[in-house]
Amino acid sequence: MFFNSFVFVLFLAVVLPVYYGLRSQRTRALWLLTASYVFYGYWDWRFCSLLLLSTLVDFYVGRAVHAAADADRRRRLLWLSCVVNLGILAVFKYFNFFIGSVQETAAHLGWTVDFLHLNIILPVGISFYTFQTMSYTIDIYRRRLEPTESLVDFALFVSFFPQLVAGPIERARNLLPQIARLGRPTRTQVREGLTLLVIGYFKKVLIGDAAGRIVDQVFGRHDLYASPELLAALVLFAIQIYADFSGYSNIARGLAKLLGVELMKNFEQPYLSANITEFWRRWHISLSSWLRDYLYIALGGNRRGHRRTYVNLMATMLLGGLWHGAAWTFVVWGGLHGLYLAVHKMLLGERKIADRFTWQGPGSLVRWLAAVAGTNLLVLLTWLFFRARNFDQAWDFLTAFVHWQGSALGPRFAGITLSFLAILMLLDGLEYGFRSHVWPLRLPRPVAGGLGVAATILVVLYMATTEPMPFVYFQF
């Protein structure tokens, strides 16, 4: 079920009171596990079997890896976990893509190749929980983690409903100990949780979904639209994907707090980054840190000379692109980011980047704003490949930008786009300024309450009168 549906609100209305009423950790974990499977099975109960398979494999392999003294056996067991997890991902997510690519290449060479095409649905959130379970076994293999003795705790770690289908991709080191001592939330957690929920729903529903309505229409029939309208749609997509995903992450963190659990932050105002390296420290943090820890470093990271570092960066980002979706457009998206990162690293040399803007006179602000604008332009280009149906569509957009043709509706599209941009930048600016995702709690209580109720009224009215849009990242 979607977070932005009233069914989910009803679901919470049952889950939370029962959870608060239970006394022992074991019954709480069992209750949350049941709720998580109901939450996931609402889409299609058959998906639960994959979740269970992934859980059982990594639970028992993790224990076996820990118990094995022989290095070879440990490695073989790790391979077993990787093969099962990546095998599931390969079959459900990438099989048809690879077969299609081979067939297309063969057709270009004049050969006819007729392979099997699997008629299967991509299970929701499969990439997220696969990476999460894999990190558990890899951490045990690297002797950074002790396996858990409780199958229930581990199953809950894999299926914890607030972050099951679109992250944050949690590490066992953070989540498992919290599951092992599940309890009621503190008063601070409840206040922070509710604040995150209101901000998250506002971002997801009123910014993400509302911008997405225009994006879907324009990308659905781009040939009907003029240059300014296509540009507006691309900027709106950049707004949509951020509002949608960061809104989801806020909701996930807020829900977890209501259950007394702290999840990692996934976004830190990425569109206020002054360079691409900073962008990747602020965008989808749980995935970028996963890729860094389990792929980039495994490939050698930056320890094997400059050239190898650039190759590693590129390989990591290409695979990161493919993780998002089974299409070559995602590979190009990852490739462009890999290229940007490599070039930036080359230009940077041994210098370190600043974490955030620091005031050093008006000139510093102008330089920072120019750097932020430049970074966002580079990122905007990559979003085109991320959203486009195929390369033809991306090419049509680029052609329309080069051969610019105005339209009578251009100013209206510009007004809409700037309105969305302004509200998103206002929210991010407040987060950035207060250095907190729960900035309303720093305001006087009646003011925060008034704003919260106003935002909630709007969200409820919008949700009740429009079709809910799925989260963009659910498909990954």
Add this chain to the structure above:
Amino acid sequence: MRRLLGMAVFLATLVVGLLVLDGWLQLAEIATPLENRADPDLGPVYRPGVRFSRFSEGFFLGGANAWGYLGAGAPPEREAGTYRVLLLGDSFVLGHTVFERHHFKTVLARELGRRLGRPVEVLNFARADYCLWNMHQHYVDFASRWNPDLALFFLADGDLAPAYPADPQMYPYTELVDGELRTNDDFRTSAKRRTYLRLEPLLTHLALPRMGFNLLKVIDTGQWRTLLLGKFSRRRTRTPRPSSWARFRALPDAVRLAPAPCCRR
């Protein structure tokens, strides 16, 4: 005293917050105020110059002109040498699903102009939910002032029998009584209409009350069950309504073959 002050600040922030957010909703065109006003004689008519957007069955960004019909428009007085066509129909013709530049009226004006070798204006006087009778009355009461060379009435299967509007408490509507079509004017005294008239300034300037009205519709039509219960809501089977054609055939000859409608709208 402190608690009272806190409550006052809370309420003030809530009201100001709602007003600011309402302004943002309108700028971003997420929601717009009511584009119609309920005319007691013409039924729902566009407010002159209103801009609005639609996303339900397509994508529409447009608005009504200064004369109160959809599109760029032209005044009732016609320039010499211009050929003028009026379109009358229901939502099909209205086209709240495409931009004006993609509407068939634009294509028709261009093609006809090319073939006739003189300027052609095609003006869109369609209204959602209008049946044949409503269209005709709309032409007589309003559109005919534009003095067209040609008035095209677009009829689909659903437009032959008298339409029973979703909101009989707001507008006049046609009904069949003892084998005769009559205009029902009961709306004039309805509580809903009185409430509407009181709220009209809010509804036509703010987006939030309009969203509230839409929510009431969701509740009124029973869609709240699906909204609230999702997959768990039981589908209700409805008795199929006879087709418009069947209803048209069932009308008495005197009504069916009448040369002019006998309703007001």
